Amino acid sequence: MEIKHRKFPRALSFFSKLGLRVWRLFSSLQLAVILVLALSAFGLASILVIQAPSGIAAGSREYALWIENVARMRFGDLTGFMAFLRLFDVTHSPLFIFTGILLAVNIIICSVNRWKARMGALSGGQVRRPFKFYQAGIYFIHLSIIILIAGFLAGNYFGFRNPSFIVSEGMTREVGYGTNLSLRLESFEDEYWADGTPRDYRSRVVIYEGGSEVKRGLIRVNEPLACRDVRFYQSSFGPAASIEVRGDGSRQLYSGSVALPMQMKDGPSPYPMGIINIPDAGLIIYVVGSELDNPGRGNSRIDLGISRDNAGSIKWISLGRGEYRDFEGLKLGFTGTGQYSGFQVSRDPGINLIWTGSCLFLLGLGMAFFFRDRRLSAVLRREGDGRYTILIKPAASKDPGADSELQEITGALHRQQEDS
Amino acid sequence: MTGFVTMSFLLAIIFLGLSVLLSACYFIINARHAGKGSPGTSGAQKPVLYLLLIAAIAGWAFITEVILARIIVTGHGPFSSMYEFSIAFSWGIVAAGLLLWWRYRILALGAFGFVLALALLLFAGTMPSQPSSLAPALQQSFLLSAHVTAAVIAYAAFAAGFGSAVFYLIRIHRTAGWLPEPDRLDKISYQAVVVGFFFITLVIVLGAFWADIAWGTYWSWDPKETASLVTWLIYAGYLHARLMRGWRGTKTAILIIVGFLAVLLTYFGNYFFGGLHSY
Numbered sequence: 001m002e003i004k005h006r007k008f009p010r011a012l013s014f015f016s017k018l019g020l021r022v023w024r025l026f027s028s029l030q031l032a033v034i035l036v037l038a039l040s041a042f043g044l045a046s047i048l049v050i051q052a053p054s055g056i057a058a059g060s061r062e063y064a065l066w067i068e069n070v071a072r073m074r075f076g077d078l079t080g081f082m083a084f085l086r087l088f089d090v091t092h093s094p095l096f097i098f099t100g101i102l103l104a105v106n107i108i109i110c111s112v113n114r115w116k117a118r119m120g121a122l123s124g125g126q127v128r129r130p131f132k133f134y135q136a137g138i139y140f141i142h143l144s145i146i147i148l149i150a151g152f153l154a155g156n157y158f159g160f161r162n163p164s165f166i167v168s169e170g171m172t173r174e175v176g177y178g179t180n181l182s183l184r185l186e187s188f189e190d191e192y193w194a195d196g197t198p199r200d201y202r203s204r205v206v207i208y209e210g211g212s213e214v215k216r217g218l219i220r221v222n223e224p225l226a227c228r229d230v231r232f233y234q235s236s237f238g239p240a241a242s243i244e245v246r247g248d249g250s251r252q253l254y255s256g257s258v259a260l261p262m263q264m265k266d267g268p269s270p271y272p273m274g275i276i277n278i279p280d281a282g283l284i285i286y287v288v289g290s291e292l293d294n295p296g297r298g299n300s301r302i303d304l305g306i307s308r309d310n311a312g313s314i315k316w317i318s319l320g321r322g323e324y325r326d327f328e329g330l331k332l333g334f335t336g337t338g339q340y341s342g343f344q345v346s347r348d349p350g351i352n353l354i355w356t357g358s359c360l361f362l363l364g365l366g367m368a369f370f371f372r373d374r375r376l377s378a379v380l381r382r383e384g385d386g387r388y389t390i391l392i393k394p395a396a397s398k399d400p401g402a403d404s405e406l407q408e409i410t411g412a413l414h415r416q417q418e419d420s
Numbered sequence: 421m422t423g424f425v426t427m428s429f430l431l432a433i434i435f436l437g438l439s440v441l442l443s444a445c446y447f448i449i450n451a452r453h454a455g456k457g458s459p460g461t462s463g464a465q466k467p468v469l470y471l472l473l474i475a476a477i478a479g480w481a482f483i484t485e486v487i488l489a490r491i492i493v494t495g496h497g498p499f500s501s502m503y504e505f506s507i508a509f510s511w512g513i514v515a516a517g518l519l520l521w522w523r524y525r526i527l528a529l530g531a532f533g534f535v536l537a538l539a540l541l542l543f544a545g546t547m548p549s550q551p552s553s554l555a556p557a558l559q560q561s562f563l564l565s566a567h568v569t570a571a572v573i574a575y576a577a578f579a580a581g582f583g584s585a586v587f588y589l590i591r592i593h594r595t596a597g598w599l600p601e602p603d604r605l606d607k608i609s610y611q612a613v614v615v616g617f618f619f620i621t622l623v624i625v626l627g628a629f630w631a632d633i634a635w636g637t638y639w640s641w642d643p644k645e646t647a648s649l650v651t652w653l654i655y656a657g658y659l660h661a662r663l664m665r666g667w668r669g670t671k672t673a674i675l676i677i678v679g680f681l682a683v684l685l686t687y688f689g690n691y692f693f694g695g696l697h698s699y
Contacts, residue, residue, distance in 0.1 A: 234635035344636035
């Protein structure tokens, strides 16, 4: 509802006038339209322009690498300008968030104005109107939008989401993000349809908090596991290789299953690849599954690329399943194959606001549009010749559906008059 | 069963095509006789009218057969591929067209729906019809069926609104005996959008709920999600303009047409933009 422009009383201070101007600005339906159009434009931009993968925060090293290696390949010299406008991460850009906040403020102020106008209309001794679905529905709709925006912002700023939490069979990994939780993948199973596409994949896991087991369960697509306020979703899976690395005096530097979630292109087909990072020994070992078959079969082969102390050069050796080899003071072994399970781990403090807002919105829509009340004003006027004229019109000047009801009422009145 | 489904599919196309042809005949006869009666009820065209309605109902019945047979074969609602969804969408549009005829006795709106539905069936016919294996994310029968059913109703309602808006723009520029008064078309388009808006909101909410269960996030700015949100925003803008500003007529008709273009972008967008819905 808009407040018509009025001149300011001279007694108002500068700040009062400023406040009134701001209030009038945010009372504007045109502003709401502009903000909605702006949000739509942001949305379209996020579809038409390639977006950075979720989980990569703008300003991070991974984001810069993605810009250089992916975005620049497509947009060339325009990349810098587009990155400045945050076109590659539209939905996390400050401008997008700010536009959403402005819209929420706009809705709140319009709702307050509408409420004040209705309360004002009830003054002067009028009969208090009973509860009307339509009016309550309108408030529910707008309140729900504010709740949804709050839920979205709360989730974005106070929660976290890790879309690639990868754990190999038999391994334990800390969740991080201050949760004090870690997850151990006890086993992973996958099933396939006759055409080779995945039918089901599920992970048996144990959740630890501070080292103590707190939950044990099965995670599969459509069946996440919740622990405290953190949720674990089955996201992906792939091959893993069991590697053993020993240093001087057979000191064990690493022993366990390495997930191979990345891909290395060398030839017609990419190879699955993973990385072992042993900072204490200054070692980075790239594990490439050059010939990986189903787990348990004997003819698997991997290539290990060893890099020491960020030397820049990588030296490669090849190992068959069950094979050990000495290499420059290290003893490297490929003991077997397995699988890894990829999870999405998230905490979203705004999720309950999202569902509350969604249900309230649907309820409000139903109330506003399918239980619409309609007010008519009638005036009885005595004419000079002693006859009476009844004038009937919709109370709301912009009531698109009142015509048929007016015709019904006037028709009924005419029939009554004829009968009498 | 495959032969039965194929036969039913072909019969659906034939009968819908027949209803479209008969509709064209009806309007040609109407135009030659200067359409003196109220639209769609002229006595001279009654046999043609009854035949085309019977053909449309038969076409709709055969589409229903295809859908039911598909459910029996696959064990889930026919919503897991563009082939299945196109058939479901055409079912909804024919139903909307018949409903509009029954409610308003305006044949033009019904015929418009039959043309759209036929186009969708022909589009479905170009796609692989073999039932595909259901990916793990789609193995949530209730949400899959509820989410896509709501989409069918929403898109059908928006198609009805689109048809009314287009006919409104025709009607205000020329006298056409086969169309009602512009105000009536304007009102029908509004009512159709109200129904469509409720159901597209339900689509988005159910989709978000399902995405949260399956993928761990209720909103991932997937192209289809974003396009549906843009569609929702356009229709929300239309409702605000109509209810708050009293917009009627040409301005609202254009908004409805723009909204339906957004619906088409949402429907076909996964072919161009990929994303989580690209299966």
